[in-house]
Amino acid sequence: MIVREKPGFLALFFVYQGSIAPRVLPQILLIALLSALLVWVHDQYPQLFPELSTSSFAFIGIALSLYLGFRNNACYERWWEGRRLWGQLLIQARSLLRMSLAYRGEESERHKRMARRLVAFAGCLRDQLRDIDPMPGLQEWLSDAECWQLERAVNRPERILQMIGEQVAVEVKTGGFDSVTARNFEQCLNALSEVVAGCERLTNTPLPFAYMLLVHRTSYIYCLLLPFGLVASSGMITPLLTAIVAYAFFGLDELSQQLEQPFGAGDNGLPLDAITLTLERECRQALGEQHLPAAPSARDYRLS
Template sequence: MIVWQKPNAFRILFTLRGSVIPHIYLQVLLITLLSAVISAVQHWIPGSFPSYGAAPFTLLGIALSLFLGFRNNASYQRWWEGRCLWGQLVYDARSFTRQVLSFIDDDTDSGQRAQRSMVELTIAFTHALRHRLRNTCPWENVERFVAPEHHAGMRKAGNLPEYLLRLIGKELSRSRREQLTSDLMIQNMDERVTSMTIVLAACERIHNTPLPFAYTLLVHRTTYLYCFMLPFGLATSLGWVTPLVCGVIAYTFFGLDALNEEITNPFGVDANNLALTSISRTIEINLLEALGETDLPPELMSEGGYLQ
C-alpha cells in the first residue's frame, strides 16, 4: 500500500511507484501515435477525414465516464470493506487476548499453557488468513505458533485459518472442562472467535467473488473503441494538438480502468492493495507483548512510500 506522509505536488506529478502508468503506457502511446498519424494525414491531405461534431463523442464520453465511475465505486467499496474487516480482526485479536489473559486461571501450569496456546493460535490465524487471501505459502509464519502435534493435521487442512479457529475452540472447551474460567467468560471468548470466523468468511467472499466479467468486458471494449475513434473526430478541428488531447484522455480512461482492476482484489500485493503484512505484524507484536515477551519482531516501516 502506498503511504505518503507529506505529499509533494512536484513529486506526485512524476512518481511512478503506485501509479498505473507502468500498466497502461503502451495503450496511451498507441493512441498518441495513432492520433499523430491521423493529424499528419489531415494536415498534408486536407479533407481526408470528414468533420464531425463533438456531440457523438461527448455523449459516448459521458456514458463511458458513468460506467467507469460505477465500476470505480464498486471496486473501492470492496477495498474499503476489506480494510474494515482487517480492522475488525485487530479488535477481535486484542480483545480475545485480553479476555484470555484476564479471566483464565493462570495459577496452574495448565492455565498458563492454555493462555499461551490460544494467544499464539490467534497470531497463527492472522498470518494464515493473510497467506490464504494472497495464495502464498504460510508455513514459515504459522508453524512456530502452533504446537508440533498439530503440524500434520494443519498441513492436511483444506482451509488453514478455519482449522486454527477449531483448535482455539478446542482449547476453550478444555479450559471449560478443567474449570479454568467461568461458563460466562467462555461464552464471551467464544463470541470473539465467532467474530474472527465472520471476518474469515467475509474476506473469502471478497477474494472469491470477482466483479461480473460481462460488465468488465463492456468497460474494456468501450474504452478502447472510444479512444481509437476520438482522433478521427478531433483531427480536423484541433490539428497537431490532437495527439496531446487524445493522450491525456486515454491516460484518464485507461488509468481508471487499470486502477479499478487493481483494487478489485484488495488483498493482493500490488502497490495499491492493503498492507496485510504490516497489519499482521502489528497484531503479532501486540499479542506477544501481552504474553510478556521481550524479543519482539520489529514493526514494518514503509520503504519508498510503500508498506507491505
C-alpha cells in the same frame, strides 16, 4: 498500499511510486502514436478527414465516465469492506488475547498457546487470501502435531479457530472457565469466523466479468476513434489531447481492477503484512518477549 503526503504542484506531475501511469503507459503510447500518424495523414490528404462534430464523442465520453465511476465506486466498496474485516480481526483477536491474559495469567502455558495460535491464524488467513502456502510461516507458532492437522485441513484459518475453541472447551471441563466466560470467548471466535467468511466472499466473488468487459471494450473503442474526430479541428495537438483522455479512462479502468481484489500484493492492495505484524507484536509482548519486531512502516511510500 501507498502511504505518502500529497505532493506539491510541480512534483505532482513527476510522481512515479504509486502512480497508475506506468501500468497504462503502453495504451497511452498506442493512442498517441495513432494520433500522430493521423495528423501526418491529414496533412498529406486533408480531404480524407472531414471536420466532424465532437458532440457525439462528448456524449459517449460522458456515458463512459459514468460507467467507470460506478465501477470504481463498486471496487472501492470492496476494498473498504476488506479493510473493515481486517480491522474487525484485530479487535476480536485483541479481545481474545486480553481475556486469556486476565483469566489464565501471563505465565500460563494455555495463555501462551492462545497467543501463538492467534498469530498463526492471522498469518494463515493472509497467505490463503494471497494464494501463498502458509505452512512455512506457521512452524514458528504451532507445534508439529498442530501443523500436521493443518496440512490436512480444507480451511486452515477455520481449523486454527477450531483449535482455540477446543482449548476453551478444555478450560470449561477442567473448571478454568465458567459458562459465561466461555460464551464470551465463543462470541469472539464466531466474529473471527465471520471475518474469514467475509474475506472468502470478496476473494471468490469478483464483479461480473461481462460488466468489466463492456467498460474495457468501450474505453478502447472510444480512445481509438477519438483521434479521427479531433484531427481535423485540433491538428498538431491531437496526440496530446488523446493521450490525456487515454490516461484518464485507462487509468480509472486499471485502478478499479486493482481495487477489485483488495487482498492482492500490489500498490493498492491492503497492508495485510502490516496488520499481521501489529498483531504479532502485541502477542509477542503478551508472551513476555522483550525484543519485539520493529513496528510496521512504509518503505518507498509502500506499506505492504
